[in-house]
Structures are given as C-alpha cells and as structure tokens.
Amino acid sequence: MEEETSKLPLPDTFLDFLQTNGIDPLIYTAIESTPRYIRLKPGSEAYIEEIEAEIKCRLQKVNWLPGFYSLSPHIQIANSKPYKEGKIYGIDAASGAAVLALDISVGDHVLDLCAAPGAKLCMISDLLGDSGTVTGVDVARHRLAACRTMLQKYVLGDACRLFVADGTTFSLMPLRDRLDSISCEFALEEKKDTFTEWTSRRPWKERKRAARAKENAASRLVSETDHPELIFYGKTSGVVGLSKYELYKTVSSSEVSSSGYDKVLVDAECTHDGSIRHIQKFEHWGWETLNGRVLNAERSDNLTTLQVIEILFHCLWLLRVGGSLVYSTCSLTVSQNEDVIEWFLKENSSAALQEIDAAKDWPCKSGRIPKTLRFDPVTSKTSGLFVAKFKKLAV
Numbered sequence: 001m002e003e004e005t006s007k008l009p010l011p012d013t014f015l016d017f018l019q020t021n022g023i024d025p026l027i028y029t030a031i032e033s034t035p036r037y038i039r040l041k042p043g044s045e046a047y048i049e050e051i052e053a054e055i056k057c058r059l060q061k062v063n064w065l066p067g068f069y070s071l072s073p074h075i076q077i078a079n080s081k082p083y084k085e086g087k088i089y090g091i092d093a094a095s096g097a098a099v100l101a102l103d104i105s106v107g108d109h110v111l112d113l114c115a116a117p118g119a120k121l122c123m124i125s126d127l128l129g130d131s132g133t134v135t136g137v138d139v140a141r142h143r144l145a146a147c148r149t150m151l152q153k154y155v156l157g158d159a160c161r162l163f164v165a166d167g168t169t170f171s172l173m174p175l176r177d178r179l180d181s182i183s184c185e186f187a188l189e190e191k192k193d194t195f196t197e198w199t200s201r202r203p204w205k206e207r208k209r210a211a212r213a214k215e216n217a218a219s220r221l222v223s224e225t226d227h228p229e230l231i232f233y234g235k236t237s238g239v240v241g242l243s244k245y246e247l248y249k250t251v252s253s254s255e256v257s258s259s260g261y262d263k264v265l266v267d268a269e270c271t272h273d274g275s276i277r278h279i280q281k282f283e284h285w286g287w288e289t290l291n292g293r294v295l296n297a298e299r300s301d302n303l304t305t306l307q308v309i310e311i312l313f314h315c316l317w318l319l320r321v322g323g324s325l326v327y328s329t330c331s332l333t334v335s336q337n338e339d340v341i342e343w344f345l346k347e348n349s350s351a352a353l354q355e356i357d358a359a360k361d362w363p364c365k366s367g368r369i370p371k372t373l374r375f376d377p378v379t380s381k382t383s384g385l386f387v388a389k390f391k392k393l394a395v
C-alpha cells in the first residue's frame, strides 16, 4: 500500500477512465512522490535512533496518526534489521486512518472482513493490546496465509482468529466470553475433539482438510455447506478448549443484536485506482493490460458492486446494536464509494452514517456525501482512500 513516485505517462484510456469517474489526473501527476509510511510496533519507541541508523534514514513523526512515521519513498525497508525483527511494518497512513476510524476501545471484539494481506489487521491487534479479540476473514486462502505469517512475525496473533470464508455468508459470532460458549454438560466432563493450542504442524486429518480446501479455492468451488476454514487462532482468541460444535454454532438474529461484533472493518476489494503504486505497475505490465484489470473491470477479482453491498448488509447484521462499521476502498471512483453507501443506506434503516471523530486533524477532503472522507496523494500525501463509518441502530 505504500506509495512511491508519479509523473506517469498516463495513457488515453486511463485518462478517459478518470474523466468518466470524475477523478482529477493531477492526483497521479502533480507531485513528485508520496512518502513511504511505517508503523512502529508499540514498545519499539525506545529504539527509534537504532532503527534510523539501521535503515539509514530519518523518520518523520506523522503528527495526526499515533505510531506512524514517514520516510523517503526510495528507502527499502524489507531487508532491514528492524523490519526483520518485527519492530516496524509498512502501512500507508491512509490505511492507518481507516483503522483509527473504528475508534477501537479496550475489550472490543473486532471483525476485519477482507482482511488479507493484513496490515490493517496487525494495527487492529496492536491497538487492542491484551484485551478483546480480532477475527480476520478473507475469501483468498493464500492471501490469508500471508496474513497469518505477518501476525506471527509481529507476535500479534494471540487474540486473533483467521477464517477463509466468503464475506457474504460468514456468520460466526465473536467469542465474547469463552465460558458462555461452553455448555454445562461439556464443562463438567473432559471434552473430546477440542481445539488445543495452535501449532503450525497440524494433525494429519486437518492437513488433509486444508489441502482439500486449497484445491477448492484453486478451482473456486467453495462448498456452501462447508464451515469457514480456520487457518489460525491465538491462545487468547477463545478458540483453545472449544469443541468444533461450539466454535461453529450459529446464533439467532435476536442474539446477534447483543452478542455481535463491536466493530467491523470492510476494506473491500476494488479497482485500486487510488494507489499510484498500483497504477505504476502497469508501466511494467504494459498499459494495454489496464483495460482488463481496471478499466473494464467493475471490480477486480470478480467482486461486483452488488457483492460489496451484500457484504456490507451481512456485516451490519453481524454487528451488535450500537456497534460501528467502517467501509473503505483504495478506489477514488464514486461508483465504488458514494454510490455504494447511498444504496446501502437507502436499503437499511438500521444503518446511520456517522461522523469520524478522530478525523478532525486529518489531511483529507470530504467525500461527495457529508461525513465520508477521501484521502489522495495531493491532499494527503498518502495513497488514495475512501472511508465511511456507520452505526447500527436498533429498529
């Protein structure tokens, strides 16, 4: 997500796309570069000079975003010691803002839908510290596996569960209180078939199941009746000690209003047109491929606007009453942002657009709908990002 440079020779087809979508081409060409951003893992503040010496670059504190620093876009951090040791991770400042919009409080149970590859999930875990839980869901197994690697590298996975699942159907509630989910009958006796502490070396049966799921994912034939595949859980995620029945039990709609998630982030798949770095890749891939990948694609990876709205509907259902839902995309098109939320609000009397309190000092613009926000490279010196926040009302 980190941005690099601009002055791109934008092809006519892309300029037409920008014009059709009311996006100013200057966003891509007006500035020399946007900084690279990193987030310092809490606890690493004392090592800032050491980190600067290792990456051979001064870190500039991002005043509006706690824990974030900017650095020159030309600095490569991937081979540096602090990166390998998990003291810093790359995440664009606009992505950080989408996470802050959730306004995470101690003890929250957070659902990160469309979680992979996981920079936002890491930040959510960081913000939760030792309290609450985070559930990451993504339909792409290989991407979610990368997310698991990140959590393990940054030692942020203790309260985390990762499920391969489709966001239009994922229906598992947070494990608010582990004892809640253990029936007396089970609690009194030694349970069989319970989840023991996570190990990357899975029993043969589970590995076979994972291999089957991988095959299904490859052929995109995900069985509707299959449970979401749990590919990681931490020791305080509530999973350890549960039986499969307990983990996968579903609840009624009336129970969801009190036992649902406190916060949900839907960082939807989009055409990525807000990311200069993504657009830059077409110089290498060939501008002619832009047609198939961005211009003709309503959404990338076949995720249509209708599916995104379906995911939003479903996520609203998964929230407890009074909980918050944040929708973000790295597209700057109205069709993937304001149009989506307009439709969502029209069809949902239990969703109300909310002011993002944390945004007072953020260097961004209002979207076309009041209370929505837009980051772009020129205004914000970040990657392009749209953010909207909703509250679930009792109806």
Ligand SMILES: C[S@@+](CC[C@H](N)C(=O)[O-])C[C@H]1O[C@@H](n2cnc3c(N)ncnc32)[C@H](O)[C@@H]1O
Pocket (backbone or CB within 6 Å): 095, 113, 114, 115, 116, 117, 118, 119, 120, 121, 137, 138, 139, 140, 143, 165, 166, 167, 168, 267, 268, 269, 270, 301, 303, 307
């Ligand atoms: C923009 S990326 C998310 C980036 C991520 N939040 C982060 O911070 O690294 C969108 C993700 O949505 C996932 N996705 C697409 N369709 C989905 C669906 N129907 N259900 C769940 N995830 C989906 C994609 O696999 C992709 O990983």
